[in-house]
Amino acid sequence: MKPIQVGLVADPAAPTDIAHQLSDLGPPGGGDREAWDIEIVSEPFSMDCEDVDTALARLRDHSRQHEWDVVIGLTELPFRDEDDGRYLLAETDAQRRMAVLSLPALGGIGMQARARHAVRALISGLAGNTRDGHGEPLPRFTNRWRLLVGMVLANRPWLLVPGLKSALVAALTTGAIATINSTVWLLAGSLSPWRLIVATIASIALVVGWLVIDGELWDRPDDNSPEAREKSRLYNTSTLVTLTIGVIICYLALYVVNLAWALFVLDPAVMGGYLGVALGYGDLFVLAWFVASAATVGGALGSGLESDEAIRAAAYSKREEERRSRLAHERT
Structure with a gap:
């Protein structure tokens, strides 16, 4: 069975360090499920932009260039939902199989474990692996205080x-x-x-x-x-x-x-x-x-x-x- 090609595009410094620690990430449940082939690119994809739509557009360009099945962006930039003003933990584009994860929104404490869980959930959902119940849902929003703690620790x-x-x-x-x-x-x-x-x-x-x-x-x-x-x-x-x-x-x-x-x-x-x-x-x-x-x-x-x-x-x-x-x- 051909593995799912996953791209992790990470901002330089801490996001890139976290991305490299996720290179061995696999699908939840294991067994005969499709394996993940993860490729990591360190690039400031969120530079000069303050909105999540621009970040997603840049990830789309990376996905086309590398022919990835799923692409996840890791950034230290905080994002807000334009409709209700709440702070985003992650924003996804299910149709194009893309997502942006705001690392500070994870809260900073236990960042590595939280990032691992969040990225696995995002990849599983975008790759269609939640149909059988193995994937774990990921909240879209976070609260202001958790985001603030994450920003300070970052x-x-x-x-x-x-x-x-x-x-x-x-x-x-x-x-x-x-x-x-x-x-x-x-x-x-x-x-x-x-x-x-x-x-x-x-x-x-x-x-x-x-x-x-x-x-x-x-x-x-x-x-x-x-x-x-x-x-x-x-x-x-x-x-x-x-x-x-x-x-x-x-x-x-x-x-x-x-x-x-x-x-x-x-x-x-x-x-x-x-x-x-x-x-x-x-x-x-x-x-x-x-x-x-x-x-x-x-x-x-x-x-x-x-x-x-x-x-x-x-x-x-x-x-x-x-x-x-x-x-x-x-x-x-």
Whole structure:
């Protein structure tokens, strides 16, 4: 029996990585069912388009070129249904045996397993394999919160600070100097816990705001339509959540680094004698807390040395980075 020719067209970076992990995918149920011969093409088929119909049209061109029986597109682009405004998990064209799968709509958690299940369901349905009950139905829509989680995780917030080398150097330098500064010791000792908490929140908010402004990361709607405004709200929310998570991770890392540095180089008794106050090792934890806030602000100043392209590359997935760069170029 001739195998079904399946094409997986994936946007570069994460979608392509996921597609390659699906190369061994087979039909549900196994047995004597038609096998799948899967071919993977890495190409930005969703580039310069914000609607699912354009993406499907580009997949149709690929299908004709490669003579596939079924073609599935994998993208990190979120799509909305034009009729009711709900967010799409997948859009299919059963007549032409094509589908587009929005990976962020899977929710991000357990992406590999979810993508595997979704692609198998799509191929089974498009190839006509659900007639005997072996295929599993795939929901067409997803909710906004699951999509948002998927978009944030696709942006890899844990890689934000390592991607901004100037900011990282500035933060570490600020922390190292502040740790051995007597004035900083006095300030840290004079602050109550709630003031330290306020300093933490303020430093994180300052960095997030600075990155948004300096990197021109705020998305503006193309027009005044409700659809355009909702799309901008979604992108801006994912930006703020991504940056906030990334900066919080940076803050915690700076706290650990500064605490280790303080424990290594400082003797609280010596510093206490110099300042004329009684100090113990417990005060080093308070000092590291205060210094982490100061170092975070120092990192924000260091990010000013980064280019807008570098900030976008650190803050976004490959697909979103290209989209933001294109929009920025169109507005200049």
